[in-house]
């Protein structure tokens with residue numbers, strides 16, 4: 192029978208290089224996993240090879256910064272400063288990928304410019320033109336001198352020669368994309384230069400056209416060079432993003448301009464475009480979180496694809512093979528690039544090839560493990576894939592002595608522990624008090640934009656079935672019953688309970704928890720006050736606003752989504768803020784709630800009290816670990832574990848999966 196996604200499994204060419212299928216791995220900066228010289232480490236090679244084994248046609252590595260001495264910060268250490276080590280490691284990677292007939296494109300990224308994190312910079316930030324820093328407008332970036340621009344071009348070409356020498360199949364230039372340094376040259380509002388690198392479109396593109404000319408001249412005329420290119424920035428103004436569906440005037444670049452640029456870049460010698468929309472000023476379009484639709488950029492790429500003669504490779508929340516196949520079939524792109532979905536499941540391509548899309552572990556767009564952590568200066572992880580960057584050690588070892596394992600609580604942590612333990616040969620039963628598996632995610636997954644999270648639940652159910660885990664639903668377990676279970680091991684994953692703040696009136700008939708609202712347990716009135724402006728509070732507010740309610744959000748901290756112990760991506764934070772503003776939520780930060788009355792909520796800010804109308808009051812002030820069962824079982828004499836939110840709350844899905852995985856491997 193023919194594969195359901197025939198378009199994906201056709202070869203295509205980037206210049207002289209044939210790629211076996213139309214799925215490439217999009218570049219992703221693997222903070223925390225480089226070696227001490229910022230060179231691709233052996234662990235990173237294992238990570239890329241795992242995706243090659245998983246079927247991708249080509250790997251586009253993350254950005255490597257040229258050795259131009261322009262920016263000194265931890266994100267911009269050039270691996271080209273260690274040329275021998277760099278060449279050796281890239282050669283090793285290329286050879287390893289070639290064993291799976293996967294091609295290698297190594298990316299060069301010019302650096303940050305005006306979007307630098309000025310706190311990390313050792314010098315005054317340098318940008319294409321003088322102007323305020325994106326994150327801290329009070330910091331002024333100085334303009335690069337013309338000499339420095341030529342130095343940058345030279346450093347890119349020097350790096351390219353190393354990549355060529357190492358045997359990579361091609362080079363990707365992180366050029367006109369994302370609001371980074373390269374894109375600042377090619378964006379009118381950020382390039383005010385009066386030398387040959389500013390002015391007309393030709394001037395603004397000169398860095399990129401010079402680079403491709405020089406690389407081809409100094410490596411080989413047919414050596415493939417691709418350019419990363421954005422069709423649309425989605426900026427309403429500097430530091431202001433549009434929201435989906437908003438009618439606004441584009442402040443940055445729009446599709447028409449990108450087509451004109453693409454034609455010039457093609458004429459200059461580039462062999463393909465790796466696309467990508469958004470910018471740092473519209474951060475949530477650049478690293479789109481769950482609130483954005485799947486395949487959000489494809490319609491912007493389509494008109495450009497129609498007007499150039501080289502391949503256009505499109506990423507952007509392409510999570511499912513069907514969408515990838517259709518985008519190619521409809522001519523929106525030549526091939527697809529998959530980023531985070533390949534972090535979540537390295538075997539995405541092979542599963543699509545085997546017509547087993549339902550076995551793909553979905554990326555849920557949380558950004559909690561990847562973008563969220565790297566921007567917090569932490570190692571890159573994936574919330575749903577605990578094996579990321581542990582590829583060489585990931586194989587599950589069969590249990591020495593198969594045991595009977597009872598997992599009490601069928602949320603994410605419990606399901607992960609169960610599937611791993613069962614895959615290792617243990618006999619596992621999940622006891623779940625509710626009518627469905629999923630725990631806290633059942634309420635969290637209600638909004639329409641949580642489709643990928645709902646697919647993750649289905650994926651777990653499928654895996655549990657495959658590994659022979661027995662699931663007992665509607666099965667509440669007391670400590671006595673737990674101790675008496677026919678089990679050698681008890682894994683307690685009883686989740687967390689909503690906190691009820693000690694506010695007068697909190698037990699009134701007009702008060703509901705966020706979970707009750709999401710699960711539609713009772714009708715919600717027209718005027719709503721949400722107490723708590725964390726991620727849950729903002730998501731509930733967004734649901735209610737879209738439902739036509741008048742919503743006020745009251746938060747005691749000085750910003751929305753600003754508390755919590757786990758890294759929350761700026762893309763999530765900024766998008767929720769933008770959505771709530773767009774839908775006209777009334778936001779009260781640095782404000783405490785003094786009393787809940789029958790039709791109002793009394794708040795206090797800066798010592799001043801006022802009242803907000805409230806037919807319904809929603810509590811979203813966090814969760815407390817529900818570890819009572821574990822405490823009662825401590826001396827039961829059985830092998831006992833506590834995992835997930837029951838162990839540490841507030842937690843997040845990353846910590847739930849990691850906990851479950853660790854215990855599943857340990858039993």
Ligand SMILES: Cc1cc2nc3c(=O)[nH]c(=O)nc-3n(C[C@H](O)[C@H](O)[C@H](O)COP(=O)(O)O)c2cc1C
Pocket residue numbers: 217218219220221252253254298300365419467477478479506507508509528529530531532561562565571
């Ligand atoms: C953790 C992370 C790091 C990234 N680093 C890079 C990078 O080094 N160079 C680049 O061009 N794009 C980078 N990107 C952007 C991705 O290539 C891709 O455009 C984006 O993630 C959207 O695609 P996706 O929805 O399939 O993940 C990064 C994305 C993530 C999530």
Ligand code: SF4
Pocket residue numbers: 531532534535553554555556557558559560561562572573574575576
């Ligand atoms: S951390 Fe979240 S967004 Fe990032 S790859 Fe994993 S599931 Fe996707």
